[in-house]
C-alpha cells in the first residue's frame with residue numbers, strides 16, 4: 212500500500228470499532244466530533260506533507276526493513292542524519308499546526324522497542340525482535356498511526372507495581388495461554404490514542420523480579436476486544452462545540468489525550484515484545500524517554516515559532532511594535548526557542564548506533580534538552596502574555612462582536628460598540644485582533660496549553676526524571692580527575708603537559 216493521504220487516513224479511522232467515551236457517554240461518530248476532530252486534523256498534516264515534494268525529504272524515509280518509502284514517523288533511524296531530520300520534521304509540523312500532532316510517541320516507541328528486543332533476545336534466546344520487525348513492517352506497509360503507550364496510572368507513587376493495593380495500577384499479565392497472554396490495566400495521558408490504529412504498550416518504570424508480570428510489552432489494535440478509552444478534558448475544550456471559529460483560538464488543529472483501559476485483552480504471541488524480562492524494562496523506558504525528550508526539541512520549537520509570530524503581530528496590532536522592550540522580548544523568546552532547537556539537533560548529531568543497528572540519540576544531551584523544555588516554553592508564554600496585553604483574556608466573545616442587539620443611546624448595537632472600543636492600530640480590523648488574542652489565549656492557558664505547557668513539563672517524564680538521568684550520564688568522576696590535574700593534585704597521564 213502506498214503512503215496514505217490525510218483524507219484516506221480519516222476514512223481508515225471510520226472503519227475501526229474504537230470505543231470512545233466522553234462526558235460519561237459513548238461517542239459513536241468520534242471522527243467528526245467537534246472536540247476530537249481538531250486532533251485528527253493535526254495527524255492528517257503528517258500524511259499530507261509526506262506527499263508534498265518540498266517536504267518529502269523530511270517527511271519520508273527508506274525503510275531498512277523493506278527498502279520501501281515510508282512515512283518518517285514509522286521509520287527506524289539509520290543514521291545521525293535521520294535523527295536530525297526527525298527533529299526538523301517535528302519543527303515543521305509544529306509550525307503548520309501549532310499543536311501536538313500526536314504521531315511522535317509511536318515513532319519513539321518503535322525505535323526503543325526495536326533496539327531493546329534485540330538485546331533481550333541476545334540474553335534470553337527469545338524471539339521478540341522478529342515479532343517486532345514483522346509488526347513494524349505491517350505498520351509501515353499500511354502507513355498506520357500507532358500510540359506509544361508507556362504511562363500507567365501508577366497508584367501510590369511510593370509503592371512498586373506488585374505492592375499496590377489494587378494490582379491493576381500497572382498493566383500486567385493475568386493469564387498465560389499457549390497462544391498468547393491476557394493483559395489487564397490501563398494507560399493514562401495517552402496522546403492521540405483514539406486517533407491511532409494500533410497501540411504499542413511498554414512498561415513505565417524499571418522493575419525487579421517481584422514485578423515480573425508487569426514487565427510486559429506488546430501491540431494491540433485500538434479496537435481490540437476489551438479495549439476502551441475515556442477522552443481527556445482540556446481547558447476551554449467546549450469552545451470547540453460552539454458556533455464560530457474565533458474564540459477557540461486555533462480553529463483547525465488541536466491535541467488529544469485519553470485514558471486507555473485494557474479490560475482483559477488477549478494478545479497473540481506474535482505481538483508480544485517482552486513478557487517477564489524485568490531486567491530490560493528499565494532499558495526500554497530509558498530509550499523511549501530519551502527519544503521522546505529529543506522530540507520536544509523539535510515539536511515545541513515549531514509551536515514556539517508560531518507563538519513568537521503571534522506575539523509580534525499582537526504588538527503590531529496594538530501599535531506597540533516599535534518599542535525597544537517589545538523588540539527585546541521578541542529577541543529573548545527567539546533565543547529561548549532556538550536554544551531548545553539547538554539541544555534537539557545536538558543530541559541527534561551526537562547519536563550513535565545501538566546493537567540492533569538503529570540509531571539512538573545522545574542520552575545526556577536529550578535529557579538536557581527536555582530539562583530546558585520544562586522551563587523555556589513557560590518563559591516564552593510569559594513574555595507573549597506581557598506583549599499581548601490583558602485583552603487576550605478579557606475580550607468579549609465573537610458573538611458579541613457580531614451582535615445586532617441594540618444597547619447604545621443612539622441605537623448602536625453591541626457589535627458596533629465592541630468594534631469601536633477594541634479598535635487599535637489604524638487599518639487593523641478588530642476581527643484580526645480578536646483572532647491573534649484568542650490564539651495566544653489558547654496557547655497560554657486554553658486547550659493548546661496542554662501541549663505547549665503541561666506536556667512540556669511532564670510529557671516524556673517530569674523534570675526530576677531528567678535530573679536523575681543527567682546525574683547518571685554526567686561522568687562526574689572524570690570531571691574531578693580533570694580538576695585534580697589542572698590544580699596540580701594529580702599528574703596527567705598524557706605526554707603533553
Ligand SMILES: Cc1cc2nc3c(=O)[nH]c(=O)nc-3n(C[C@H](O)[C@H](O)[C@H](O)COP(=O)(O)OP(=O)(O)OC[C@H]3O[C@@H](n4cnc5c(N)ncnc54)[C@H](O)[C@@H]3O)c2cc1C
Pocket residue numbers: 316359360361362364365368369399400401402403468661662665666669670671672673674675676
Ligand atoms: C499532555 C501530556 C501528554 C502525555 N502523553 C503521553 C503519551 O502519549 N504516552 C505516555 O505513555 N505518556 C504520556 N504522558 C505521560 C507523562 O509521561 C507523565 O505525565 C509523566 O511521566 C509524569 O507522570 P504523572 O503525570 O503520573 O505524574 P506523577 O508521577 O504523579 O508526578 C508528579 C510529581 O511527583 C513526583 N514523583 C512521582 N513519583 C515519585 C516518586 N516515586 N518519588 C519521588 N517523586 C515522585 C514527580 O517527579 C513529579 O514532580 C503525557 C503527559 C502529558 C501531561
